[in-house]
Structure formats: C-alpha cells, structure tokens
Amino acid sequence: MNATTTPQIGNRHGSAVVTTPSDHEICITRMFDAPAAAVFTAWTTPDLVKRWWGSDDAPLVVCDIDLRVGGSWRYVTRGQDGTEFGWRGVYREIERPDRLVSTELFEGFPDAEAVNTLTLDEHEGTTTMRVIVLHASKENRDGHLESGMEAGMQIVLDRFEDLVRPAT
C-alpha cells in the first residue's frame, strides 16, 4: 500500500533530543502524533522496523524480532560498499503498549552490552517516546566516558549550542 497523501506530521521532524541523565545513561526523547500502541507496533514489527531503523545508505538487511521475554533480536545494516554492521540483544520486559526493555550490543564491541528501556507515554493522542540506554558495567561506562561520547551531550545540547558554533 502506498500512502500518497500522508498527513502533514512533518512538523515534528528533527525534534528528537539526546541527553545524558547520568554518567551511565544516554536518553533519547521524541514525541509522535500517534497512539502508544502504534509506536510500539512500529518498534517491534520487522516489516515496519525495516522502514525506519536503517538509513537509505545502509538499510536493514536482517531484522529478526522474537518478541517474548527471553527472545532475541538482531538487526544488520548493509552499506553501499557491502559493509555490514550488526546489533543484537534479548528482550527482558514486554509490556505492550508502553514499555519494552531489552539488551543491546553492537557486534563490533561485543563486550559493551547496554540495556535499553523504551517507554511510551500517551496523552491525548500524542505519545512521548523515551529510550534510555544504560551501560551495563562500570568498565563499559568508563570506556565510553574515556572516548568522550556521552560526556559532552548534555552540556552541548542543552545550553552550549551557541557558544560552540564558531563565529564565521
């Protein structure tokens, strides 16, 4: 089926916000003009996930979802040069339609498993999605901090945008 007249919801495009609520966590927040049940379904149905999780340059070529507690998931993207990247994990809690907890690891760094908690909070037809990525161990957390990835997020995204932008 082909939605040629998709409703104009694009006003939320680009509105995802990334923060670091603690030294262990990364938080991604976004609102959707859709019920929580729809977001949950789009998040957990392979044919739908394939349409948004991968990029145009690196689409999902594997999207396995065994949606039950203890069931596993695995996503693989393939870039235009044939390079494949894989992610996988196990579902820990499934509370349709507002909560999903799963482990995640990037197969390139198999020791750095994280726990992802998706929560969907629906209010008057609008759903606030929040994904918290919690690093599994202090060691991983420290490694992550050392490479600096999450350390700067909050500061930059919250307040320093203007300072950071070089005055060209």
Added chain:
Amino acid sequence: MGVSRAATTTDVFNAIAEASRRDILMAIGDGEAGVGDLVDRLQLTQPQVSKHLAVLRRVNLVRCRAIGRERRYTVNGTALKPIHDWVSAFERQWNLRLDRLDDVLAEMQTHPSESEQQPRQERPQQQEKS
C-alpha cells in the same frame, strides 16, 4: 577518582567527563567569572574550583585574563566543537531514524489495516523465519 584519570588533562572529552567541571562551565556560561564567583555559585571549595579550572585551562576550554589581582575566566566554546560534532552526529542519526518512524506511523493511521488495528491477538506466531 581513581581508576583511569590519566588522560584527563590532555583531552577535552575527559576534561568534561567530570560533573564538577561541567558545572563550572555552565556557571561561567557566556559570561565571565572569577574563582570566588564560582565558589559562591557551586557547592565547591576554592581549592576544588581552582583545580578544576586548571584542568579546563590545560585543554583550552576556558580562557583567563588578569584584572588586578583577580583572574577572570570565560568559556572557549570552540574547544567544545569535537564534542558538539560527535553529539550532533548521534542526535542527527536518531533524528533521521525517528523522522522515518514518524512517516511510518502516519501511514499506519491513514491505513489502519496495515497491522496496528488487528484485534489484539497476542501473535506468539513470530515472523516466519525462513
């Protein structure tokens, strides 16, 4: 403190991995502050503030100028650019991804038959994995 703090003094990422130093940067903001101002504003002692400022100076995250006997500090935002770039990349990736999800959701609502509205059969039958 303890484990691997060796690189703290050489790398912007490490320099702001410490919450107190982030607080100091936030407190200075786009203004200018002396050590005393920061001690007043933050729950830190003067030696702590001075130590953190020294680290921030070493990685060029703050600049300082002397006014009489006092040193006044400003944030050098350009030094945060590597962090900004990384964070932006992460956020940009998620934005693109979630924008596509937005479109999928819009289509699901326009065509509820898609999958969403099916009476809740708990569908333990998975996607057939061939």
